[in-house]
Amino acid sequence: MKVGILGSGDVARSLGTGFTTLGHETKLGTRHAEQPKLVDWAKSAQGKGSIGSFSDAAGFGEMLVVATHGVATPDAVRMAGVRRFDGKVVIDTTNPLLFKEGAPPSLSIGHTTSAGEQLQKLLPKARVVKAFNTIGHMHFFHPSFPGGPPDMFICGNDAAAKQTVVGVLHDFGWSSVVDTGGIEGSRELESLCVLWVKSALVLGNWGIGFKLLRK
Numbered sequence: 208m209k210v211g212i213l214g215s216g217d218v219a220r221s222l223g224t225g226f227t228t229l230g231h232e233t234k235l236g237t238r239h240a241e242q243p244k245l246v247d248w249a250k251s252a253q254g255k256g257s258i259g260s261f262s263d264a265a266g267f268g269e270m271l272v273v274a275t276h277g278v279a280t281p282d283a284v285r286m287a288g289v290r291r292f293d294g295k296v297v298i299d300t301t302n303p304l305l306f307k308e309g310a311p312p313s314l315s316i317g318h319t320t321s322a323g324e325q326l327q328k329l330l331p332k333a334r335v336v337k338a339f340n341t342i343g344h345m346h347f348f349h350p351s352f353p354g355g356p357p358d359m360f361i362c363g364n365d366a367a368a369k370q371t372v373v374g375v376l377h378d379f380g381w382s383s384v385v386d387t388g389g390i391e392g393s394r395e396l397e398s399l400c401v402l403w404v405k406s407a408l409v410l411g412n413w414g415i416g417f418k419l420l421r422k
């Protein structure tokens with residue numbers, strides 16, 4: 208499968224490494240393709256990874272991932288070209304975080320909407336699935352925790368797209384995926400990211416993840 212990832216940050220490169228390790232051709236999209244970290248990433252990708260513009264990545268991928276700075280995502284998607292997303296499964300990893308000096312992050316939007324809902328609205332013909340937004344990028348591929356992997360929480364409007372993403376998650380090592388319903392569930396999943404960051408700051412430990420206990 209060809210995967211296009213909008214983004215050049217830790218999330219894009221960690222997911223890109225996961226996809227290329229699994230044998231998928233993967234193109235990262237950015238405004239600055241010459242960044243050394245991207246050149247190094249492509250070199251390490253065993254001939255499966257490449258770099259281009261946002262629109263190159265969106266045109267390349269049969270499946271797309273949005274891994275851009277939360278509040279800049281609409282701009283990045285418009286730069287990529289909205290129609291390049293039509294009909295495709297789009298994994299939305301983003302959180303609309305606001306950072307203020309000396310304070311833990313908060314959300315720039317929430318309660319009545321979310322980044323996931325705004326992305327689906329911007330891309331009405333794409334099949335957006337929220338995933339990977341409640342866990343640090345260092346745990347995306349083959350998550351290793353005492354007692355097994357945490358749960359991955361997802362949401363989205365298209366059942367078949369969610370099944371496709373569950374398949375990707377299983378391949379990445381996420382044996383337990385919790386489908387929380389429609390894309391409006393992004394309101395809670397994006398809040399869960401804030402809880403993850405605040406907990407990590409208090410504990411001084413980024414090696415944490417969420418799991419539902421069942422009986």
Ligand SMILES: NC(=O)c1ccc[n+]([C@@H]2O[C@H](COP(=O)([O-])OP(=O)(O)OC[C@H]3O[C@@H](n4cnc5c(N)ncnc54)[C@H](OP(=O)(O)O)[C@@H]3O)[C@@H](O)[C@H]2O)c1
Nearest residue numbers: 214215216217218237238274275276277279301302343344
């Ligand atoms: N870091 C984590 O562990 C983690 C975990 C889960 C979810 N997330 C979420 O995943 C997303 C990506 O996080 P990240 O830490 O990898 O990277 P990030 O620093 O939040 O975002 C970097 C990306 O955003 C793009 N960008 C920034 N400002 C832009 C603008 N004005 N217009 C267009 N594009 C712009 C950059 O483009 P260029 O390439 O052109 O510079 C780059 O590709 C975020 O929404 C974050 O909340 C992060």
